[in-house]
Amino acid sequence: MTDASGKGGPTETLMVTKFLRARPQDSWTIDAARRHNNAYQTLDKAFAMEPDAVVQAVSDSVLRGKGGAGFGTGQKWSFLPKDVFPRYLCVNADEGEPCTFKDHMLLERDPHQLIEGIVVAAFAIRTDLAFVYVRGEFALAADRLGQAIRDAYDAGFLGKNILGSGFDLDLVLHRGAGCYIAGDETGLLSSLEGERAMPRIKPPFPAAQGVYAAPTIVNNVETISTVPHIIRRGAKWYNAMGENRSTGTRIFSVSGHVERPGNYEVELAKTSFRDLIEGLAGGVRDGHTLKFFIPGGASSPWLMPQHLDAPLDMDYVQGELKSMLGSGAVMVFDDTTDPLQVAWRLGKFFEHESCGKCTPCREGSGWIAKVLYRMANGQGRSDDLDLLLSFGNNIVPGLNAPFAQTTICALGPSTMSPVVSLNRWFRDEIIERMRADETRRAGLAVTPA
Amino acid sequence: MGLTDADQRRAQQIIDRYPYPKSAVLPLLHLAQDRDGWVSPEAMEQIAELLGLTPALVLGTCSFYTMFKREPAGALVVSVCTNLSCMVNGGFDLFDQLRSRYQESSDVSVEEVECIAHCDHAPAFQVNYDFHGPADAHGAADVIEQYLDGRLAARTISGTARQEVPR
Numbered sequence: 001m002t003d004a005s006g007k008g009g010p011t012e013t014l015m016v017t018k019f020l021r022a023r024p025q026d027s028w029t030i031d032a033a034r035r036h037n038n039a040y041q042t043l044d045k046a047f048a049m050e051p052d053a054v055v056q057a058v059s060d061s062v063l064r065g066k067g068g069a070g071f072g073t074g075q076k077w078s079f080l081p082k083d084v085f086p087r088y089l090c091v092n093a094d095e096g097e098p099c100t101f102k103d104h105m106l107l108e109r110d111p112h113q114l115i116e117g118i119v120v121a122a123f124a125i126r127t128d129l130a131f132v133y134v135r136g137e138f139a140l141a142a143d144r145l146g147q148a149i150r151d152a153y154d155a156g157f158l159g160k161n162i163l164g165s166g167f168d169l170d171l172v173l174h175r176g177a178g179c180y181i182a183g184d185e186t187g188l189l190s191s192l193e194g195e196r197a198m199p200r201i202k203p204p205f206p207a208a209q210g211v212y213a214a215p216t217i218v219n220n221v222e223t224i225s226t227v228p229h230i231i232r233r234g235a236k237w238y239n240a241m242g243e244n245r246s247t248g249t250r251i252f253s254v255s256g257h258v259e260r261p262g263n264y265e266v267e268l269a270k271t272s273f274r275d276l277i278e279g280l281a282g283g284v285r286d287g288h289t290l291k292f293f294i295p296g297g298a299s300s301p302w303l304m305p306q307h308l309d310a311p312l313d314m315d316y317v318q319g320e321l322k323s324m325l326g327s328g329a330v331m332v333f334d335d336t337t338d339p340l341q342v343a344w345r346l347g348k349f350f351e352h353e354s355c356g357k358c359t360p361c362r363e364g365s366g367w368i369a370k371v372l373y374r375m376a377n378g379q380g381r382s383d384d385l386d387l388l389l390s391f392g393n394n395i396v397p398g399l400n401a402p403f404a405q406t407t408i409c410a411l412g413p414s415t416m417s418p419v420v421s422l423n424r425w426f427r428d429e430i431i432e433r434m435r436a437d438e439t440r441r442a443g444l445a446v447t448p449a
Numbered sequence: 450m451g452l453t454d455a456d457q458r459r460a461q462q463i464i465d466r467y468p469y470p471k472s473a474v475l476p477l478l479h480l481a482q483d484r485d486g487w488v489s490p491e492a493m494e495q496i497a498e499l500l501g502l503t504p505a506l507v508l509g510t511c512s513f514y515t516m517f518k519r520e521p522a523g524a525l526v527v528s529v530c531t532n533l534s535c536m537v538n539g540g541f542d543l544f545d546q547l548r549s550r551y552q553e554s555s556d557v558s559v560e561e562v563e564c565i566a567h568c569d570h571a572p573a574f575q576v577n578y579d580f581h582g583p584a585d586a587h588g589a590a591d592v593i594e595q596y597l598d599g600r601l602a603a604r605t606i607s608g609t610a611r612q613e614v615p616r
């Protein structure tokens with residue numbers, strides 16, 4: 001989107017990050033949130049509605065999950081089986097997708113916005129117990145959210161008969177202990193039950209059978225933080241921003257070789273990658289040019305400079321560019337970057353984080369990392385890329401985005417994203433380099449194994 | 450060592466927050482680790498007993514998560530990120546230098562970790578789960594020394610700031 005002043009620079013559209021930007025000194029305290037941000041003032045409005053009407057408003061807004069999959073939030077809520085209780089709400093604050101750093105900012109700097117969203121969402125789906133699963137490494141976020149929860153209880157926004165509505169809600173902060181796979185919604189539920197964070201086969205989906213085998217809604221921090229704004233200002237106000245099925249705003253975490261890495265909240269579809277990377281993040285660092293970028297977390301296929309003008313529209317990026325906006329992590333790499341090194345580092349990440357439950361992922365992630373390592377370090381062979389694609393086809397049959405799945409969760413197919421990206425954009429360059437490495441090694445008296 | 454009486458009372462408060470006691474495994478492992486500086490086999494047995502589980506199940510859970518140390522570790526855990534944005538900003542170099550610098554130290558355990566979500570401060574690291582960065586090896590060592598001599602107050606080894614556990 002361009003600046004209304006006509007200066008032409010891209011601008012942010014602040015909604016969930018507005019208050020924390022306005023009051024960096026104390027936005028996380030209940031006093032500041034109530035005094036300067038009308039915190040908890042949507043509760044009366046929500047309680048005056050029928051729970052189903054709240055669900056309908058969220059559906060009408062076309063709010064889509066901001067954790068990665070982009071599933072319709074109102075639609076997910078409406079999947080809960082009627083009259084099955086107890087049921088639960090779990091907020092996913094595990095944020096482990098590489099280079100995503102928006103959710104812990106929301107916890108550290110505006111926990112009351114999240115709690116308000118939790119109360120509204122819990123009321124809408126008729127539960128009296130909600131959890132926030134906070135990634136174990138987020139110590140400050142756990143402190144701030146823990147304090148905010150205590151303050152919200154004291155002020156009567158949590159607990160029994162909230163604001164005289166007759167609605168009760170308890171909220172439990174649950175700290176993780178270090179593992180990416182707890183971010184997958186079913187892995188999260190296993191972890192919350194005190195087990196290894198192993199994902200579970202779907203169906204049954206969590207909305208039918210989640211934690212403790214009870215109906216459960218899992219939503220991302222940013223998704224739930226958006227809910228109070230929709231209830232306060234209306235579905236129409238929200239979906240007037242953006243276009244098509246990419247309505248409202250999203251926070252993008254931009255990092256890597258940019259001048260101003262950071263979180264930027266922009267209007268979807270009306271903003272382009274160029275606005276984000278070159279405008280808001282200040283462009284590629286001094287004197288260098290863009291080589292490629294990863295648009296939506298480690299699992300998303302890479303994009304090239306020719307894609308910079310594409311809109312930040314979830315369906316466009318998936319349909320036209322065969323990638324995804326995923327978790328909103330935009331990683332920028334300049335002309336000094338070795339794509340094989342990047343691919344190997346992602347391979348190493350997936351190998352480390354594979355939970356080991358499904359064979360294609362457990363075995364495949366290790367082999368992908370091994371082969372990429374030798375390729376990146378002068379020991380590659382000219383058919384290595386095809387070797388990766390050949391066994392990778394057993395993990396992602398067809399190798400076409402959106403990726404097919406042979407595993408219980410989406411970590412399996414994600415392991416092939418770096419390989420598919422290398423093949424898509426750097427195939428000739430890589431094969432040439434592997435040939436040169438082979439030639440060089442052939443000249444050695446003793447060739448490495 | 451394991452859980453004291455006071456710990457047991459705190460453990461009960463934690464258990465009471467959940468519909469089923471088994472959900473308290475992770476928080477109780479954090480509690481034990483904060484107390485002892487690591488998760489001992491005895492602590493796991495006590496947790497199992499408190500929750501009506503087998504020690505094997507508690508060990509199975511404990512061993513899955515990177516934050517739990519099943520051997521005594523240094524009082525300071527320094528987690529250096531080498532994932533993408535840190536990698537392209539010198540993360541591997543930072544990790545290598547800190548690791549060799551503190552190789553002999555019994556107070557500081559340096560570990561390589563996956564993305565800690567501090568990418569706008571790359572290369573980033575954590576000291577007992579407090580964020581720092583960007584820093585080169587010299588700057589990072591300076592921060593670590595400040596924790597060692599008490600100029601900076603470190604969290605417990607599980608990242609809990611105060612002794613009480615957040616609700």
Ligand SMILES: Cc1cc2nc3c(=O)[nH]c(=O)nc-3n(C[C@H](O)[C@H](O)[C@H](O)COP(=O)(O)O)c2cc1C
Nearest residue numbers: 065066067092094095096183184185219220223410
């Ligand atoms: C391997 C893996 C890791 C994930 N990590 C996260 C995460 O850290 N945070 C998150 O909100 N969603 C994560 N997701 C997506 C969740 O499964 C789920 O779709 C999301 O939490 C639902 O919330 P939303 O609809 O509000 O986006 C992950 C998925 C997979 C497969």
